[in-house]
Amino acid sequence: MARWQPDSRSRLEQAALALYGERGFEETTVAAIAERAGLTERTFFRYFSDKREVLFGGSGQLQELLVTAVVDAPASATPIDAVTVGLDALGVLFVGRRDFARQRQAIIVASAELRERELIKLATLAAAVADALRRREVGDPVAGLTGEVAVAVFKIAFEHWVADDNTQDLSHLMREALAELRSVTSGGSPSVRPSRG
């Protein structure tokens, strides 16, 4: 039986994740990643600008997918509808990626530098969604709030998705989180509920 030979990029990605998990992100060098993958450092730098890029190289694609789906949602879609369409599109991106996502999440949680980078990624994503909504002529503060909501739903559903005991898919969990959020925001008592205007 022929042994499956993944391409260089995947080999580097797998070697990097394994080493980050074993030694910690800060302690792993590009030289060690290349060696583990049976490739040269030069090849590593053909695919990644640095060792952080292995973990965050997908952020651009993720953001573009979400923004495009929000912008292209039907004209009749409300802001939250457009975001729902966008989150569904994101869900597709993660199908079959749970093992990678779990490994990546454990590495990020273990490093202060990476946790900060992840926060920046999410804040950038929220701002990008808000901008996409403004292109749909959604005003503020609704555009800004809806951008934050989109990322909050993604973040909470993602954390649930990568938890050990979970077997549901990310799209389902995001839909569920959106429904929970609707229930939360409508759950105020009349005495505490803010008046409009």
Add this chain to the structure above:
Amino acid sequence: MARWQPDSRSRLEQAALALYGERGFEETTVAAIAERAGLTERTFFRYFSDKREVLFGGSGQLQELLVTAVVDAPASATPIDAVTVGLDALGVLFVGRRDFARQRQAIIVASAELRERELIKLATLAAAVADALRRREVGDPVAGLTGEVAVAVFKIAFEHWVADDNTQDLSHLMREALAELRSVTSGGSPSVRPSRG
């Protein structure tokens, strides 16, 4: 007429904000802050651990106020009610602080390091609110989502509050943002609206 003599802490704070605004945060030294305030570096370090602390020293108080209000909200309060009480408590903290907040915001927006620090502060705040809700026996994902919602409302209202043309108070803007959020999340079309469960 006697010239008002602010205490050392305020003098250092004012000197620091003025210099960060004039020269940029990165380019300002503690020595320059102390000199501008007419005090010694030693005095500076009695009040602040470093020059970033001048801008973030209030984060602990802000978080404690919010968390305490959430934990102490009436037992009958729903999660969003408890958060509303917490945000009201925060609003009081900022009364009379708009000029300081505007100056601070401009400095933060101008520095990548400070923007990152601000994101970490907000993420920590969201996690603290979620924990406070869990102490009220609110389960997940509701606790996590409501923590994110609280911070999203604070962030968006705060940005509005420090904008040049705004004259409304922060509490009012947070109440308004909460109402907008309720309207946003309930605004899904039936065809796109997620099913429960």
